[in-house]
Amino acid sequence: MKKTLIKKDRYFSVSFVLARVLTSGVIMSIEKNEKELEGLKKSIRKITRAKHVSLFNSYTGAVHAALWGQDIVHGSSVNLPYPSHQERKFLHWLGVEISSDQTELPGFERISVNWDNLHEIDELVLSKLSSSPVLVMDFTELGFGPCAAIATNEMTVWKKAERLKIFGAFDLKTMWTQEESDSELQPAIQFNYRLSPLVAACVKLSILRRKRGNED
Numbered sequence: 001m002k003k004t005l006i007k008k009d010r011y012f013s014v015s016f017v018l019a020r021v022l023t024s025g026v027i028m029s030i031e032k033n034e035k036e037l038e039g040l041k042k043s044i045r046k047i048t049r050a051k052h053v054s055l056f057n058s059y060t061g062a063v064h065a066a067l068w069g070q071d072i073v074h075g076s077s078v079n080l081p082y083p084s085h086q087e088r089k090f091l092h093w094l095g096v097e098i099s100s101d102q103t104e105l106p107g108f109e110r111i112s113v114n115w116d117n118l119h120e121i122d123e124l125v126l127s128k129l130s131s132s133p134v135l136v137m138d139f140t141e142l143g144f145g146p147c148a149a150i151a152t153n154e155m156t157v158w159k160k161a162e163r164l165k166i167f168g169a170f171d172l173k174t175m176w177t178q179e180e181s182d183s184e185l186q187p188a189i190q191f192n193y194r195l196s197p198l199v200a201a202c203v204k205l206s207i208l209r210r211k212r213g214n215e216d
Contacts, residue, residue, distance in 0.1 A: 013115065013206070014143055021201045033197035040149075040195075040204040047207070048125050048135060050151035052158035055200065056165065059138040060090050061193035062148035066108040066134040068164050069150070069157030072096060078107035108134040108150075114141035118210045125151075133157065144202035147195060165193035 026032045041053040056062040072078050074095030080087060083098055091098060109128040113121055128135045133154050139147040152158055162168035168190075 013209075017144070017202050017205045017209070020205055021198065024201065026198055026201045036197045036201040036204060037195065040200040040207075043204050043207045044137065044149050044151055047122055048129060048137075048151040050129055050135065051153045052155060053149055053151050054158055054161040054165075054168070055195040056148045056150070056193045057195045057199075058146045058193065059136070059140060059148045060086070061165070061191065062136045062138070062150050063087065063090060063108070063110075064094065064191070065161035065164050065193070066136050066150050066157075067091075067094065067096060069134065069152070069154070069160040070107065072107055079104035080107055106132045108132050108136050110136040110138065112138045112141055115143075118142070118206065121207075121210065129153065139203045139206075142203060142206055144206075145196060145199040147199050147203050164191060166190045167194050 024032070026036055037055060040055060044053045045051070054062075054065060056065060067073070067076075067078065077097040077099040078091070079099045079101060080091070081102070083091070088098065109132040111121070111124055111128065117124060125135060125137070129151065133152055134157060135151045137149045137151065139149070150157075150161055152161075159170070162170055
């Protein structure tokens with residue numbers, strides 16, 4: 001039987017968020033677009049209590065950034081408890097081995113946020129960053145589109161994560177000023193990991209309403 005991504009009792013929450021966002025002007029305004037991305041970062045920082053957050057348009061993009069930010073690259077190994085089939089395939093594609101040494105700290109912690117656990121994510125992430133320098137959060141199961149983020153207290157990890165994606169924070173600064181903003185952190189290749197502001201707006205509003213149930 002095919003698994004339904006969103007349960008029927010969550011349709012109201014999804015439709016409410018979509019209606020609010022689609023009438024907010026996000027689609028037509030470049031200024032609002034950037035504010036929605038920054039707004040989602042702010043919400044995640046508040047929940048995780050992490051200093052830095054970087055957004056991505058896929059879970060694999062966030063995983064890539066979590067590894068790249070820590071210089072875990074082709075030929076390296078990483079401890080990843082209970083890896084999924086998707087994670088195994090992606091790490092194999094990156095050339096990163098999964099370590100069998102379970103005494104090592106995990107390369108990153110991860111949590112998948114959905115409508116069933118959305119109201120308790122504050123508690124779920126409380127101890128995550130204490131056991132690993134990077135937390136990967138996947139919001140895709142909320143149903144608005146692919147969306148993930150990394151949260152970290154390490155500025156270098158965040159900087160490298162932003163440089164990994166085309167039109168990340170440093171690329172945008174360079175584009176406006178016409179001056180390279182952080183030349184020592186340029187990656188060999190960049191990826192189209194930039195998150196849709198529309199998806200970011202939906203996820204942000206869902207997070208802000210996470211303890212309100214189905215009231216209008």
